[in-house]
Amino acid sequence: MLKQIEGSHGVAEAVGLCRPEVICAYPITPQTHIVEDLGALVKKGQLTDCEFINVESEFAALSVGIGSSAAGARTYTATASQGLLYMAEAVYNASGLGLPIVMTVGNRAIGSPINIWNDQSDSMSMRDAGWIQLFAETNQQAIDVHIQAFKIAETLSMPVMVCMDGFILTHAYERMDVPDQEQVDRFLPPFEPRQVLDPADPKSIGAMVGPEAFTEVRYIAHHKQMQALKVIPQIAEEFKGIFGRDSGGLISTYRADDADTLIVTLGSVIGTISEVIDEMRDKGQKIGAVTIRSFRPFPLDEIHEVLKNTRRVVVFEKCLAVGLGGIVASNVRMAHRGQTSPVYTVIGGLGGRPITRASLQELFEKAMTDDLEETTFLDLKQDVVDQEMEREKKFSRSGAIAENILRDVGVVDVAKTT
Amino acid sequence: MLQVRIHGRGGQGVVSAAEMLSVAAFLEGKHAQAVPSFGSERMGAPVVAFCRIDDKEIRLREPVLEPNALIVQDPTLFQAIDVFNGLPDDGYLLINTGRDIVELGIENAVEQLPEGHVCTVPATEIALKYVKRPLPNAVLLGALSAVTGVIKIESVEEAIKSKFPGKIGEANIAAARAAYQSTSTES
Amino acid sequence: MANQQVKFYQTGTLTVGNRLLDSKLRTVQATMDRSNSLDSGHRACQGCGEALGARYAIDAAMRATNNQLIAANATGCLEVFTTPYPESAWRIPWMHSLFGNAPAVATGIAAAMKVKGKNDVRVIAQGGDGGTTDIGFGCLSGMFERNDDVLYICYDNQGYMNTGVQRSSATPGGARTATTMPLGPEPGADFDKGKNVPLIAMAHNIPYVATASVDRLHDLEAKVKKAMSIRGARYIQIFVPCPLGWGSNPANTIQVARLAVECGMYPLFEAEFGEIISSTKIRRKVQVEEYLKLQRRFAHVLKNPDQLQLVQSVADKNIQKFSLMGFQGGEV
Numbered sequence: 001m002l003k004q005i006e007g008s009h010g011v012a013e014a015v016g017l018c019r020p021e022v023i024c025a026y027p028i029t030p031q032t033h034i035v036e037d038l039g040a041l042v043k044k045g046q047l048t049d050c051e052f053i054n055v056e057s058e059f060a061a062l063s064v065g066i067g068s069s070a071a072g073a074r075t076y077t078a079t080a081s082q083g084l085l086y087m088a089e090a091v092y093n094a095s096g097l098g099l100p101i102v103m104t105v106g107n108r109a110i111g112s113p114i115n116i117w118n119d120q121s122d123s124m125s126m127r128d129a130g131w132i133q134l135f136a137e138t139n140q141q142a143i144d145v146h147i148q149a150f151k152i153a154e155t156l157s158m159p160v161m162v163c164m165d166g167f168i169l170t171h172a173y174e175r176m177d178v179p180d181q182e183q184v185d186r187f188l189p190p191f192e193p194r195q196v197l198d199p200a201d202p203k204s205i206g207a208m209v210g211p212e213a214f215t216e217v218r219y220i221a222h223h224k225q226m227q228a229l230k231v232i233p234q235i236a237e238e239f240k241g242i243f244g245r246d247s248g249g250l251i252s253t254y255r256a257d258d259a260d261t262l263i264v265t266l267g268s269v270i271g272t273i274s275e276v277i278d279e280m281r282d283k284g285q286k287i288g289a290v291t292i293r294s295f296r297p298f299p300l301d302e303i304h305e306v307l308k309n310t311r312r313v314v315v316f317e318k319c320l321a322v323g324l325g326g327i328v329a330s331n332v333r334m335a336h337r338g339q340t341s342p343v344y345t346v347i348g349g350l351g352g353r354p355i356t357r358a359s360l361q362e363l364f365e366k367a368m369t370d371d372l373e374e375t376t377f378l379d380l381k382q383d384v385v386d387q388e389m390e391r392e393k394k395f396s397r398s399g400a401i402a403e404n405i406l407r408d409v410g411v412v413d414v415a416k417t418t
Numbered sequence: 419m420l421q422v423r424i425h426g427r428g429g430q431g432v433v434s435a436a437e438m439l440s441v442a443a444f445l446e447g448k449h450a451q452a453v454p455s456f457g458s459e460r461m462g463a464p465v466v467a468f469c470r471i472d473d474k475e476i477r478l479r480e481p482v483l484e485p486n487a488l489i490v491q492d493p494t495l496f497q498a499i500d501v502f503n504g505l506p507d508d509g510y511l512l513i514n515t516g517r518d519i520v521e522l523g524i525e526n527a528v529e530q531l532p533e534g535h536v537c538t539v540p541a542t543e544i545a546l547k548y549v550k551r552p553l554p555n556a557v558l559l560g561a562l563s564a565v566t567g568v569i570k571i572e573s574v575e576e577a578i579k580s581k582f583p584g585k586i587g588e589a590n591i592a593a594a595r596a597a598y599q600s601t602s603t604e605s
Numbered sequence: 606m607a608n609q610q611v612k613f614y615q616t617g618t619l620t621v622g623n624r625l626l627d628s629k630l631r632t633v634q635a636t637m638d639r640s641n642s643l644d645s646g647h648r649a650c651q652g653c654g655e656a657l658g659a660r661y662a663i664d665a666a667m668r669a670t671n672n673q674l675i676a677a678n679a680t681g682c683l684e685v686f687t688t689p690y691p692e693s694a695w696r697i698p699w700m701h702s703l704f705g706n707a708p709a710v711a712t713g714i715a716a717a718m719k720v721k722g723k724n725d726v727r728v729i730a731q732g733g734d735g736g737t738t739d740i741g742f743g744c745l746s747g748m749f750e751r752n753d754d755v756l757y758i759c760y761d762n763q764g765y766m767n768t769g770v771q772r773s774s775a776t777p778g779g780a781r782t783a784t785t786m787p788l789g790p791e792p793g794a795d796f797d798k799g800k801n802v803p804l805i806a807m808a809h810n811i812p813y814v815a816t817a818s819v820d821r822l823h824d825l826e827a828k829v830k831k832a833m834s835i836r837g838a839r840y841i842q843i844f845v846p847c848p849l850g851w852g853s854n855p856a857n858t859i860q861v862a863r864l865a866v867e868c869g870m871y872p873l874f875e876a877e878f879g880e881i882i883s884s885t886k887i888r889r890k891v892q893v894e895e896y897l898k899l900q901r902r903f904a905h906v907l908k909n910p911d912q913l914q915l916v917q918s919v920a921d922k923n924i925q926k927f928s929l930m931g932f933q934g935g936e937v
Contacts, residue, residue: 004440004444004450022713022716022720049720051716053716055747056744057744060709060712060743063702063703063744064709064713066702066706066710067677067710070710073720073721097702117456167453167456172451173436173441173451174450174451175444198698199673199698202695202696202699203698203699204687204693204700206688206700206701206702207688207701208684209690271476271478272478272480354481355479356480356481
């Protein structure tokens with residue numbers, strides 16, 4: 001049914017349709033509306049046979065989820081940013097134990113400095129923890145991917161992180177087609193765990209594994225994620241068969257076939273990028289885009305194929321590998337191995353900085369003439385940076401960087417602080 | 419595509435206004451996208467919300483930089499931030515105020531706008547009268563309908579009802595319709 | 606000939622031999638149909654108090670729940686010595702997740718049982734003092750506050766033993782650990798630190814809190830049995846000597862535990878909804894020296910009259926606070 005609702009609410013409805021049995025909730029901007037909506041659905045009796053637990057921290061949230069999933073209950077939670085880091089130990093634990101938990105990450109920057117706005121640093125920090133990581137481009141996709149996530153997780157016995165840009169998607173009111181219960185029930189059967197805590201068949205779960213077996217256990221985890229490269233598209237096909245939409249899968253492309261320049265990105269920014277591509281195509285410029293929908297497992301072959309014939313690749317990412325450059329770009333370069341066309345890294349949108357058509361257009365024009373540095377920070381205020389560097393050269397007690405810069409850009413009123 | 423930017427302060431229902439506008443457009447079969455531009459949630463801080471309306475899927479996710487219609491729920495913002503940034507020469511401007519443009523001191527900023535594109539509405543007063551609360555957002559949507567014709571007043575009323583059920587919804591609907599009628603007769 | 610009352614010292618004492626007791630009065634461990642939840646073949650040290658306590662506690666819980674029990678275990682000695690891959694000594698469904706989240710994992714298991722309508726399946730969370738009083742404390746408090754239907758059992762050996770005997774917030778003043786060495790002017794653990802988790806548990810107003818010791822296993826089993834008859838959050842803290850960590854003779858584990866109770870260092874009591882409802886009286890009070898001298902971790906204390914006095918004052922305060930004097934005789 002078509003509805004005009006907030007992205008978070010759409011996700012809550014979608015998760016509710018998947019008949020979760022245990023939901024753990026701890027608030028953190030920007031996912032809070034999702035767990036609030038789910039809590040309301042449970043309280044009103046609309047979502048039945050579901051335990052909604054208010055926990056005391058994100059670490060507890062995922063830990064409770066680990067317990068309930070191991071005991072055979074379909075389990076869901078949501079977090080972002082600092083919360084994802086706070087539960088980091090449990091994130092690795094859940095995947096190591098092979099528990100099919102589904103978790104929404106409302107992508108948000110990580111402090112310090114504290115920042116509540118969107119970028120993808122949080123999901124990226126857990127990219128190697130063994131979870132499947134799927135990124136949604138729109139709120140419709142967010143709904144669809146959550147439904148697929150439960151099936152992917154339970155098929156592989158592996159946890160899945162559904163990543164959606166905080167505020168840009170979570171807090172946007174948009175038109176969404178919310179599926180009905182009958183469709184979801186056809187698509188998603190009840191949870192049949194691979195391992196379960198059951199007095200009728202006692203098992204020990206979570207043993208210590210020493211050097212003689214640890215490598216094999218880790219190899220299997222990697223191998224299973226590689227299997228996911230087949231399972232994810234399969235499930236996307238099944239989804240399309242029942243719901244009629246092409247949501248999910250490993251990658252999507254936009255006007256990429258004959259493109260000389262290909263932009264590679266993740267998440268909602270493809271919306272704005274598509275608009276710029278259309279304008280440039282109208283002028284005869286051969287530019288296109290590739291959106292990575294499954295970041296883990298990383299679709300090396302698919303990306304290699306689609307980038308094979310282009311003249312240059314521009315990876316546009318909302319995250320940063322401090323001391324190296326691009327996180328996504330490094331992964332893309334691995335897919336692009338053996339090719340001579342350059343891969344440029346563009347870091348943009350950090351901490352919620354708006355990404356505008358104008359900036360993108362200028363960036364893409366430069367790319368098309370190979371007039372780009374290896375790594376570019378989009379819309380960087382170089383003068384502010386230079387000012388801070390000067391300050392540090394002049395004074396040994398130069399002060400806290402974040403506070404200095406806030407003053408320089410005028411966010412903090414200088415008059416009031418001197 | 420039509421782009422609307424709504425300015426106000428925390429607690430004045432700026433975000434709800436954008437949401438209701440998007441629902442009104444949805445009810446007319448259109449695509450609409452409403453997004454808040456957040457600072458930390460705090461009463462009184464400047465808040466901006468955006469709404470885009472189109473006949474096809476809206477892919478653009480940048481802030482509304484060139485609003486076809488600008489709604490200002492709190493005129494004290496004129497001194498605080500650059501409200502008019504990006505307003506094109508044929509844009510619409512709706513201001514929640516009982517004063518006129520000259521009294522507000524913004525006549526220079528709006529002189530390029532066409533006849534009938536600038537509208538002042540004492541929305542807070544109207545809201546106080548019908549809803550007994552100083553929430554001007556629904557009222558201004560009624561005025562927006564009258565001034566721009568971008569959405570029908572019936573859609574605005576349905577949208578208000580979906581957001582505020584019961585008596586509060588009815589009161590807001592009455593207030594919006596009052597603004598619609600008084601604004602229609604003026605222009 | 607007059608009838609002479611013969612007192613059989615093997616009944617009405619702390620021993621668990623049980624041959625002379627009616628079967629209904631025997632410990633679970635003395636019955637043929639005990640579940641052996643923690644079976645033999647595990648790798649605990651000789652004389653490990655925790656292995657003893659866990660065996661008694663879990664089998665008692667199994668008996669009380671008709672063998673419908675699931676356990677979540679924190680990282681620590683118990684987890685490590687019972688599950689050396691690929692073997693496990695547990696005959697119950699058992700899960701180890703992390704060091705600090707056993708209470709939360711148990712909450713999750715309990716929620717799953719509830720949502721699936723399996724009301725007769727009960728949940729235990731267990732861990733050492735490190736995982737309970739320190740790193741797991743946040744999750745423990747959360748579980749208490751929500752009144753989740755979980756019995757948390759803390760095996761208190763007063764230190765992080767699995768990692769090499771480091772200080773925890775359960776380490777008593779004066780005790781030697783690897784991070785509170787007997788060096789300098791204030792040897793051993795500080796006296797003005799530490800936390801009393803049973804009292805903190807009581808402050809959460811949960812239905813049942815108790816302390817127990819492996820020196821009196823009937824009492825331990827009875828407390829576990831009682832706890833399993835109650836729904837909601839429950840906490841039992843069991844005093845379990847660690848011969849390796851404490852420098853005590855493995856053969857003396859029961860005796861060390863006995864003396865800790867009898868000198869007042871480890872008060873045994875029960876509380877319901879924040880009020881103490883019973884405490885175990887000391888049968889034959891001894892000075893703390895009797896207890897300390899069996900453990901090398903207190904060797905320096907015995908040579909230091911000021912420290913010795915401090916330890917004695919801790920015991921004296923306990924005796925007063927928990928009303929531990931006034932033993933009336935009878936069954937223990």
